Amino acid sequence: MPNKHNAARRHHIAKMKFRVTNWVEYEAGLRRRGSLTLWITPEALAKWRASRRRTPGGQPRYSDLAIETTLMLGCAFGMLRLRQTEGLMNSVIDLMGLDLPVPDHTTLSRRAQKQPTRIRSSLPDGPLHVLADSTGLKVYGAGQWLQEKHGAKSRRNWRKLHLAVDADSGRIVAHTLTDQDTDDPSQVAPLLDQIDGEIGQFTADGAYDGAPTYRTVLRHSDAAQVVIPPRSKAAQRSDTGPPGQRDSHITAIAERGRLNWQAATGYGKRALIETTMGRYKALIGPRLRARCFAAQQTEVAIGCAVLNRMLATGRPDSVRRKNRQP
Incomplete structure (x- = not known):
């Protein structure tokens, strides 16, 4: 994995520490x-x-x-x-x-089966830095345990929650819910269709790598910068949209290394959507309670709206502390 370079020696690397600069306001928001x-x-x-x-x-x-x-x-x-x-x-x-x-x-x-499922949220001025990723949600019932225990095919499976998050505000700006067999790149267009504003940068993990994702993002905002790590054996192609952003990523990684490419492109901000998915599962829950798919779509839309409301009450402004040299 790109973030596991020098894994055998990572215990020598000091863990990053952060300090909350607006603790008084953030604590009041938590209350x-x-x-x-x-x-x-x-x-x-x-x-x-x-x-x-x-x-x-x-x-x-x-x-x-x-x-x-x-x-x-x-x-x-x-x-x-x-x-x-x-x-x-x-x-x-x-x-x-x-x-x-x-x-x-x-x-x-x-x-709940007929309720509109689009998130109504005010977008900040200027181009957005959109982060995209997906996570799994359990469906009500025993699910996979029955299949592993008794060998019988169970009707209880997983759902995939696809999210698009504004990197600057942390707000969920779009979402879709699909079955467990739907791939991530196919949901880029439905996510971007829910975003009315201009996109300045689109950041996602390697699962979104490919020409369809680049074409979809550039069709929505022709000046957008697409930051997706190409595969380790990726070859340069000319069909990923002008001006060949994927080819430039491959060249930069080959010349300067993957970690330097991540720092130069701001790929590290993708961790914010991992935090958002963790907040969803911690506050809303890792399991869907509704039985039918239409009601499940309403359930996740309500959950995303609640997370945005909670974030509006207070959000920490954290800065990284400098590690002391031994």
Whole structure:
């Protein structure tokens, strides 16, 4: 692996240490993440009930905003089950003295399969530095354990959560959910379709290496810089988009080494998306609770929105400390 050079002697390399420069603000933000103080804006109250439909069929009672708010509340406070989420929302409405109906658990389960799954987030000004990667999420059930223990094919598999993260703000700007057999490069286009802003740099690991990824990124932003480590035996080609960025990466690695190439291109920032995936599994959970695929897509969208809200309350500004020489 590129990051395992000199593995036999790595115990002599001092571990990097960082210092948080905004500890007071960050600590206050961590406390706000657990606060039970809630409020509903007048704009949200006006949109709580669904507008009447003019097509045949029953009239919806709750708007998408009401369903999303209830699901986010249950996700933020420990991934509650739908019945517990209904009870929590009922208590909040009663404490606020509001005369609003609360979606019951059956309505939440049914509407979660039709809920819009795109993340609504404000993007910073200027070109984005997008980081892309994927991680596996367990599906509800015994899954692979049954297959390994009894040798029977199980219907319980994995899902792959593909994320696109803004390297500067740490916010999740796009996501997709696929089955376990979907490869990473095929999800670059669906991720970039969710990003309205211009991309300055696209960074991903070696699984995304190939002409399709370069063409997809440059089709979205023709001036984008694509930073993907080529394979160790990669050959130069002319079909990876002008001005032959992949060929320049191969040449730079051959001349200066892979570690120097990582430092020159800023590839080290890719570790931030690993941190984001770790935060998702630690705060939201490593397993999907919904049974059907449509509801699972809504579940991960709600989880990503909750992570962005938590990040907005406080984010550490850390700087690297200089290691003392022995």
